[in-house]
Amino acid sequence: MLNNRGYLSEKTIKKVHDAMESLNYQPNAVARQLYKKETKLVGLIFPTVDNPFFGQLVAELEKRLFDAGFKVLIGNSMNDPEKEETYLKELISNQVDGLIVGAQNKDISEYHTSNLPVVAIDRVMNEDIPVIASDNYMGGKLATELLINSGAKHIISTHGPINLKTPANRRVEAYADVMASYNLVPHTYIVDFSWDFEKKRQAIEAMFSKYPEMDGIFATNDMDAALVWQTATKLGYNIPDDLKIVGYDGSNITRVLLPELTTIVQPVELMAERAVTTLISRIKGDDTPLEQIIPVKVWRGESV
Amino acid sequence: MLNNRGYLSEKTIKKVHDAMESLNYQPNAVARQLYKKETKLVGLIFPTVDNPFFGQLVAELEKRLFDAGFKVLIGNSMNDPEKEETYLKELISNQVDGLIVGAQNKDISEYHTSNLPVVAIDRVMNEDIPVIASDNYMGGKLATELLINSGAKHIISTHGPINLKTPANRRVEAYADVMASYNLVPHTYIVDFSWDFEKKRQAIEAMFSKYPEMDGIFATNDMDAALVWQTATKLGYNIPDDLKIVGYDGSNITRVLLPELTTIVQPVELMAERAVTTLISRIKGDDTPLEQIIPVKVWRGESV
DNA sequence: GTGAAAGCGCTAACAT
DNA sequence: ATGTTAGCGCTTTCAC
Numbered sequence: 113m114l115n116n117r118g119y120l121s122e123k124t125i126k127k128v129h130d131a132m133e134s135l136n137y138q139p140n141a142v143a144r145q146l147y148k149k150e151t152k153l154v155g156l157i158f159p160t161v162d163n164p165f166f167g168q169l170v171a172e173l174e175k176r177l178f179d180a181g182f183k184v185l186i187g188n189s190m191n192d193p194e195k196e197e198t199y200l201k202e203l204i205s206n207q208v209d210g211l212i213v214g215a216q217n218k219d220i221s222e223y224h225t226s227n228l229p230v231v232a233i234d235r236v237m238n239e240d241i242p243v244i245a246s247d248n249y250m251g252g253k254l255a256t257e258l259l260i261n262s263g264a265k266h267i268i269s270t271h272g273p274i275n276l277k278t279p280a281n282r283r284v285e286a287y288a289d290v291m292a293s294y295n296l297v298p299h300t301y302i303v304d305f306s307w308d309f310e311k312k313r314q315a316i317e318a319m320f321s322k323y324p325e326m327d328g329i330f331a332t333n334d335m336d337a338a339l340v341w342q343t344a345t346k347l348g349y350n351i352p353d354d355l356k357i358v359g360y361d362g363s364n365i366t367r368v369l370l371p372e373l374t375t376i377v378q379p380v381e382l383m384a385e386r387a388v389t390t391l392i393s394r395i396k397g398d399d400t401p402l403e404q405i406i407p408v409k410v411w412r413g414e415s416v
Numbered sequence: 417m418l419n420n421r422g423y424l425s426e427k428t429i430k431k432v433h434d435a436m437e438s439l440n441y442q443p444n445a446v447a448r449q450l451y452k453k454e455t456k457l458v459g460l461i462f463p464t465v466d467n468p469f470f471g472q473l474v475a476e477l478e479k480r481l482f483d484a485g486f487k488v489l490i491g492n493s494m495n496d497p498e499k500e501e502t503y504l505k506e507l508i509s510n511q512v513d514g515l516i517v518g519a520q521n522k523d524i525s526e527y528h529t530s531n532l533p534v535v536a537i538d539r540v541m542n543e544d545i546p547v548i549a550s551d552n553y554m555g556g557k558l559a560t561e562l563l564i565n566s567g568a569k570h571i572i573s574t575h576g577p578i579n580l581k582t583p584a585n586r587r588v589e590a591y592a593d594v595m596a597s598y599n600l601v602p603h604t605y606i607v608d609f610s611w612d613f614e615k616k617r618q619a620i621e622a623m624f625s626k627y628p629e630m631d632g633i634f635a636t637n638d639m640d641a642a643l644v645w646q647t648a649t650k651l652g653y654n655i656p657d658d659l660k661i662v663g664y665d666g667s668n669i670t671r672v673l674l675p676e677l678t679t680i681v682q683p684v685e686l687m688a689e690r691a692v693t694t695l696i697s698r699i700k701g702d703d704t705p706l707e708q709i710i711p712v713k714v715w716r717g718e719s720v
Numbered sequence: 721g722t723g724a725a726a727g728c729g730c731t732a733a734c735a736t
Numbered sequence: 737a738t739g740t741t742a743g744c745g746c747t748t749t750c751a752c
Contacts, residue, residue, distance in 0.1 A: 120592070136529050141509040142449045144746035147728045151446065153489075153613060161465045163476035171466035174492050177600040178499075183506060186490045188478050202487060213443075223438050300632055309672055339671050365468060369642050369673035447729035449743045 115187065130269045148285040154182045154387040155203035155211045159191050159305065164379070166214065169233070172384035175213060177244055180392060182209070189215040191306035196220060196322040204228060210391045213237070216276060216305055217280065226357045230392035231387050236277045238239045239383065243403050245279040245319065251376040252286030258374065264328025267291065270303045270320065270340075271332045273398070283360065287330055290343050299323065303336050312336065316343045327355055329368045334359040334366040341373070341415065343376035357415040367411060397399055418558065449511065458486045458695065459507035459515045463609065468638065468669035469682070470518065473537070477516060477687035484696060486513070493519040495610030500524060508532060513528040514695045517541070520580060520609055533698035540581040540631050544699070548691045548708045549583040555712040556590030559634045559662040562678065564598055566720050568632025568660045571595065574607045574644075575636045584636065587664065591634055603627065606700050607640050616640065620647045621625040631659055637664040638670040638679055645677070645719065661719040671715060683710045 131137070145151045152179050158166045174184045174312035185208060196215050200222045203211060214233040218272070223230060224238055232243045251267075259267050272280065281317040284300055291298040301319050303312055316339050320326070331337035337359030341351060349355045359366075362377030386404050393400045435441070449455045458481050462470045478488045489512060491503035500519050504526045508516060518537040519525070527534060528542055536547045555575075563571050572589040576584065588604055595602040605623050619645050624630070635641035637704055641663030645655060653659045663670075666681030690708050697704045 138505065139747050140450075140511060141506070142446055142511050142749075143728090144442075145446045145728095146450050146730090146745080148749050149728070155448075161473050162472040164468070164471075164673075165421060167471035168466040171464050171492055172430055172573045174465070174490060175494070178491075183510065184490050186488050187482075190479070201442060202445070205442045206464075206487065207444060207446050210707060217519060272435065283538060297531075309668075314452070335669075335672055342675065364466060364613075365639075368470075368639055369670060371646065444729050447744090448731075450729080450746090452733050611743070 122204060124191075133412065134381075149207070151207045151209055152182050153185055153208045155199070155206075155208040156213075157196060157199055157211065158201070158214045160188045161186070163361040165361040165380070166361045167348055167381050168365070169384060174383055176384055176388040180388060183292075191216055191381045192403065193220065197222065202391045203373050207212060207363050210266055210395050212387050212391055215366055216272065216278065219277075226291035229391060231391045231394065233383060233387055234401065236279065240402070242400050242402050242404070243279065243340045244296060244390065244406070246378040246383065246408050247405050248279050248282035251360060251378075252330070253290055254408065255283070255360065255376050255412055256287045256290040258410065258416050259328040260290070260296070260354050262352065262356055265296060266299075266323065266325045267296065267328035267330060268299045268301050268323055268326055269300050269330040269332070270319075270336055272305050273302065282382050283332060288305055290351050303332070305333070309339065312339055320347055321342070329355065329357050331357065331359050334361045334363070334370070334373060337373055337375065337415075338366075338370055352414065352416050359415075362409070362411045370413075371411075372413045372415060374416040375411045377409040377411050378406065431488065450472040453511070455511045456486050457489055457510065457512045459489045459491060459510075459512040460517075461493055461500060461502070461503055461507070461515065462518045463520055464492045465490070468667040469684070472667045472669070473518065473688060474686050476685055477692060480688055480692040484692060487515065495520055497524065511718055514699050516691050520576065520615065523581075523594055533695060535695045535698065537691055538582065538583055539689060544706070546704050546706050546708070547583065547692050548687050548694065548710070549681040550687065550708050550712050552583050552586035553590045555664060555682075556587035556625045556634070558712065558714055559587070559664065559680050560591045560594040562662050562714070562720050563660050564594070564600070565630040566656065566660055569600060570603075570627065570629045571600065571632035571634060572603045572605050572627055572630055573634040573636070573642055574605050574623075574640055576609050577606065577676065587634075587636060588624060607636070609637070613643065616643055620644055624648070626650055633661050635661065635663050638665045638667070638674070638677060641671075641677055641679065641719075642674055656718065658720050663719075666713070666715045674717075675715075676717045676719060677715075678720040679715045681713040681715050683712065686710050 158170055161167050161170050177184055185203055189196035197220050204226050210229040212231050221399040230241050231240050233361050234245045269282045269284055303315050329340050331340055341357055344355050359373050359375035362375040382404055390400045423684040462466045462474055465471050465474050481488055489507055493500035501524050508530050514533040516535050534545050537547050538549045573588055575588045592602040607619050633644050635644055641661050645661055648659050663677050663679035687710055
């Protein structure tokens, strides 16, 4: 009818608008999408939104995408490669204009074969997919130095599965480098992100028996750090006197619920901002940097 | 070509499948949606996913919707009625098959006028929209009794804006009833969900000066309870000796990051499950109960 | 300046 | 049993 061409009497305009309201008309976005081959939809694939870090990240992404006129289709991969693949296929099938991925799974070929604009957060995908990450190496370095400078000598670093290609591995590299430079022996211990809390607790208890002389822990995320803290307290350790703990992530929720935890803060807002602008550039067809490293900060609690 | 009709030689089938793979073919869901007038999309409108309770709730909803064959379009309303309205319109325009709403805003007419299947969580919308809620009255009762039985007399109950029609108001009702039955004077204090942490902190500090004799607090959510705890500690209170605190929500994250907080646990999984099955019934056109109240549990920490 | 028609990719009904 | 066509609701192009 009228939407685009600019003539028409006011009376007609009003009439049509009234009709639109009374008939409760909403333009059918699906039909427009089909014709335009543009959905203004962005897919988000992350492990789960039930986590302080990913929850905040997704919230920040969603906010910025909304402001840029995109709606968000969400897929929680739950660390399940199959679910991730299903999501990916369905999102592609849904003709999303782009994808922001932070899931922690192994390689999935669809990311490579489809020529959909994709941005990865804290995950290496392939050569032409841009990655946004916090300065993991610096974070690992700061954390380890924090522990060493406050007197810890037997420091363990927890981390996810090593076969996963993620920039987060650089945290452990930095830890090992710093330990070596102080002539200390590095020890790493696996606490898989996908385990449930019970399994994590067991693994952490096992860590305490395996390393009885342990006096410092660099946990690769704050939830793990909290579990370590609780286990330590239960075993009679005093924090930070007997055991010093540094976490990683420093999301909003952690800083309110457990401000006592010293942790490395990932600049979530900035990462989200960069991810969105990078994705939009890609959608437009512009070139973007392939790697963007965002500086971290230290949150000083009382656990170190 | 072939997808539906069941004859064809195996060779042809293989050939087509190969072609599909080599051409990287994915059926266009948008076209199918246009024809079928069914998108297999469900919209979720919640304040924000950057919150332990809503994060977990959205994750649980998403999981169950995925299993039922639906994808999820998410909208974080951020307690902004305008944003909620925009989302609602866009989701309707996107032809979602249904909506699950837990946003905390005032009435929005579109919910009534469109005849889209809608389910509300912890929010009263209108007469024919089914509501899923935890047993807020029982939760308020349990919380208040917990505080009274451990010796508190001057108990304050924090809550959101009163003009909001939400079943959560029943927590305060129960609090008032229990207080009255013990001949204690009820006091309520507003801590708006939409305030940022800084503003909340200020409000809570003001509460401490307003009620110097306060020895018990029933906070309407765990984040607020944590802020109360911190403020109390800063002011020299000893928890639970000088001040007893009970929260509300008891989500996964809170129970890991702050297990010491005694709180009323909302059965998030069950609520999500009910919301999804109810929505699917509505989509099918079946009748559903208009109100489903799910029992709460007590998480015993050390704050009471 | 305004009306008519084609086509986005799919599915279902209709011919062959 | 297989090929053909109409149409979902929109936008754009092309006539008038």
